[in-house]
Amino acid sequence: MMGDTVYFAINRTIVLESTCSLAITETEGGTFTGSMIAGSASLDVTAVGDCGPEFPCQVEGNFVLVLQPPPPPSASLRPDCLFPWCGPPL
Numbered sequence: 001m002m003g004d005t006v007y008f009a010i011n012r013t014i015v016l017e018s019t020c021s022l023a024i025t026e027t028e029g030g031t032f033t034g035s036m037i038a039g040s041a042s043l044d045v046t047a048v049g050d051c052g053p054e055f056p057c058q059v060e061g062n063f064v065l066v067l068q069p070p071p072p073p074s075a076s077l078r079p080d081c082l083f084p085w086c087g088p089p090l
Helices: none
Strands: 005-017 020-032 036-049 057-066
Touching: 005 036, 020 057
Parallel strands: none
Antiparallel strands: 005 020, 020 036, 036 057
């Protein structure tokens, strides 16, 4: 699986009011290198209707996801969270 390319795309529309909706396209793509995924991300927002002069807009950037080993069974992490800063269940 090393060197494989991963790609995600999410399209959604959010209705802000009866005359304005935002069409949002989010894409991420990268390459899996064994212990990490490195790539780029883009978020495009387009107005549908009368939403003001701020649209369209776009944000782009790069990312690195580093795979971490699972916590030991004795760790007091929430079972629904894999991040070390998650506390015990509420």
